[in-house]
Amino acid sequence: MSSPEQWTHPEPGAGPAATAAAPTPEQVIAGLRTTSEGGAELTQLLTPEGERIPSAQFDPYVSDVDHEALRGLYRDMVLVRRADRESNAMQRQGQLGIWVPLLGQEAAQIGSGRALKPTDMAFPSYREHGVAYTRGVDFRELLGIFRCTDHGGWDFKRHGFHPYTIVIGNQVLNATGYAMGQKFEGKVGDDDGEATITYFGDGATSQGDVHEGFVWAAVYDAPLVFFCQNNQWAISEPTERQSRLPLYQRARGYGFPGIRVDGNDVLACLAVTRWALEQCRHGNGPVLIEAFTYRMDAHTTTDDPTRYRLSDELEEWKLKDPIERVRAHLARGGGADQAFFDQVQAEADQFAAELRDHVFNMPDPPPDRIFSNVYAEPSPVLEAQRREYLAYLDGFAGSEH
Structure with a gap:
């Protein structure tokens, strides 16, 4: 069994190798406490307490984020979480066939999604409801997929958001091909260049499609950001059962940069993704971002996470809630008052009610x-x-x- 310290050391070979042995509850807790903030290499701009951390490298990428912009990011996360919770409830009530929760991953998705330009393209897996929201996709169109009435009706070219991909890791190959096309067509090389981002979980890094994407993107200097949402669990398997090293360090073996960001810090996710996209736009090749976050709910509504993870772990991560840290920062700095927070919550409740009304009155498609x-x-x-x-x-x- 690997030591917890191994996961925070920035260099390979500094600790014993991971094995396939199942960790004991004590080891899981010990590892969690050591890695809960992602280690020494973590990029963070907002602490869980809402305190701003200066960064010479990444502050320039969020210099435009004033209190108004931060309120907008807060609103995005609250609305997306409320829609997620309502969708989860509707599945339990038999209105959706399945739901894939994003609870706890709002900052990673909103921050990275808001970093994209209209000319960029995003390739999601099946949990990126927050990214879809930032790309202007009507949330109601997402629900048709999970009610099993369609495969996603949005115009993916207009929104710059590809349809959901269910096969684990397959979207990475699709994104790599698209980004290679951007390179071949000369759409990179300056600030106006295009870029692509693809989303996948920590479990997908064990799939061959992801590694093939790494190889091809590196060889052709494709303008592609690999955005791994490491939510600590590949369904029922913890990350340390899949890798001897922190996931962002895998990029080193393919010859391009890798970075770990606090996936519960929307400001850091915005800054790091903007930086990575800039690298891609200028023709510097791909970048791997590991957003270190946590899946607060089940893998899907068919999963029971109490069978494989401890309640201590969940409680630990509740203290790092992505929405609460922005709320604390705004309140402490005078960027928002209680009236604003109440208004956003009321808007979120109205948003959820509209989604619910849409689903309950959604007509069944004709059989042909x-x-x-x-x-x-x-x-x-x-x-x-x-x-x-x-x-x-x-x-x-x-x-x-």
């Missing part, structure tokens, strides 16, 4: 919709399958389409 838009041109084989399927449904007495 599944055959729509499968191919760009009509297909005789597909048309034959459609006719056969509709004839099968008509064979039931009183069937309704």
